[in-house]
Amino acid sequence: MATDSGHNPLDQFAVSPVVEFGIGDLDLAITNSVIWMMAATALVIIFTTVFIGRRNMVPGRMQSLVEISYEFIANMLEDNVGEQGRPFFPFVFTLFMFILFCNMLGMLPYSFTVTSQIVVTFALALVVFIGVTIVGFVKHGLGFFRFFLPHGVPGFLAPLVIPIEILSYLIRPVSLGLRLFANLTAGHTMLKVFAGFVAPLGALWILPGAVPMAAVIGLTFLEFAIAFLQAYVFAVLSCIYLHDAIHMH
Amino acid sequence: MPQLEFWHFLPQFFWLAVCFVFLYLIMAFVALPRIGRVLTDRKHRIEQDLDGAEKARADAEQARLDYESSLEEARNRARTIIGEAVQQAADEGERQLEALDRETGRELEDAQRAIDEARTAALANLEGVAVEAARLATRRLTGADVSDEDALAALAAVRET
Numbered sequence: 442m443a444t445d446s447g448h449n450p451l452d453q454f455a456v457s458p459v460v461e462f463g464i465g466d467l468d469l470a471i472t473n474s475v476i477w478m479m480a481a482t483a484l485v486i487i488f489t490t491v492f493i494g495r496r497n498m499v500p501g502r503m504q505s506l507v508e509i510s511y512e513f514i515a516n517m518l519e520d521n522v523g524e525q526g527r528p529f530f531p532f533v534f535t536l537f538m539f540i541l542f543c544n545m546l547g548m549l550p551y552s553f554t555v556t557s558q559i560v561v562t563f564a565l566a567l568v569v570f571i572g573v574t575i576v577g578f579v580k581h582g583l584g585f586f587r588f589f590l591p592h593g594v595p596g597f598l599a600p601l602v603i604p605i606e607i608l609s610y611l612i613r614p615v616s617l618g619l620r621l622f623a624n625l626t627a628g629h630t631m632l633k634v635f636a637g638f639v640a641p642l643g644a645l646w647i648l649p650g651a652v653p654m655a656a657v658i659g660l661t662f663l664e665f666a667i668a669f670l671q672a673y674v675f676a677v678l679s680c681i682y683l684h685d686a687i688h689m690h
Numbered sequence: 691m692p693q694l695e696f697w698h699f700l701p702q703f704f705w706l707a708v709c710f711v712f713l714y715l716i717m718a719f720v721a722l723p724r725i726g727r728v729l730t731d732r733k734h735r736i737e738q739d740l741d742g743a744e745k746a747r748a749d750a751e752q753a754r755l756d757y758e759s760s761l762e763e764a765r766n767r768a769r770t771i772i773g774e775a776v777q778q779a780a781d782e783g784e785r786q787l788e789a790l791d792r793e794t795g796r797e798l799e800d801a802q803r804a805i806d807e808a809r810t811a812a813l814a815n816l817e818g819v820a821v822e823a824a825r826l827a828t829r830r831l832t833g834a835d836v837s838d839e840d841a842l843a844a845l846a847a848v849r850e851t
Contacts, residue, residue: 455692
């Protein structure tokens, strides 16, 4: 896939070790991806702790943003899961903020998009999937298996419905992880592809270079929207899965 | 595709777990409770202020009602006082009028009586004068002395005709 000039649009996703680290035989190197992961973590912590002043009856801009994020996720959880979703609020909030900040940091020039790493998105999706399944079994015991045979389905359809339901349940983490990964990867690749056209065509003549430039500008706006939207979608789907586990359809 | 190179899966997964768990703990035990507290504090404060405003409004309304009722009361009292004063003045006037009437009646009677007495006295005197005049006239005319009794009897006889 690599090209001679090193301008491959996929090079931006290349992971390289920055600090070698390991425990025994395990390679736990701090890579460029890990550094941006840590940056996102640090920024979320700064965002949610530094700007909150207890005495501020009237919030400033940054505090308003923090409060809006809080209420946004709290309402999302309330709407999708209801009162029983309260204990999972910190998890959903963490999930949303982490993905949002990773996505947004990826929009910085020369940065690295953590959420374009399939291992990261799948790990997050698996945490949601496994967590939700555990919640389901804790809540309903073995009765959670009834989840795979929805109410009102005639008995003779059971052999058909149950495998479909199980399959659709098991496919959730795949679709959840793949969606985030694919959106971010495709978007950033597209940005790079169009950006790669700007200079060569621009050298030719000013107008042909301006066309991909305009596309890049448009795509940048789109990518910002996607960065937010995908974080939102991930969090909403997690809420919906949680709802299924708690209320059984 | 660089994302599918297997060697970086483990380190990324490991550090993701570290970051995410760390972030979760900070969010769950530090950041979110603080934000939540700020929000509930504000909500309480706003509710308190609204309650205070509502109470102040009710107080103002009560004060208005009190003021109006006291005004009404004062008006009623003034009306009674005026009524009483008018009644009293009318009574007093009537009483004085009656007293005046009685006084005038008495004076009138006294005057009448005095007039009657005077008239009687005058009439009595008149008889004496007439007798005297009759005696004097008889003596001058006839030279005869007539007694008072005769003159009186003659006068009475004249008066009866």
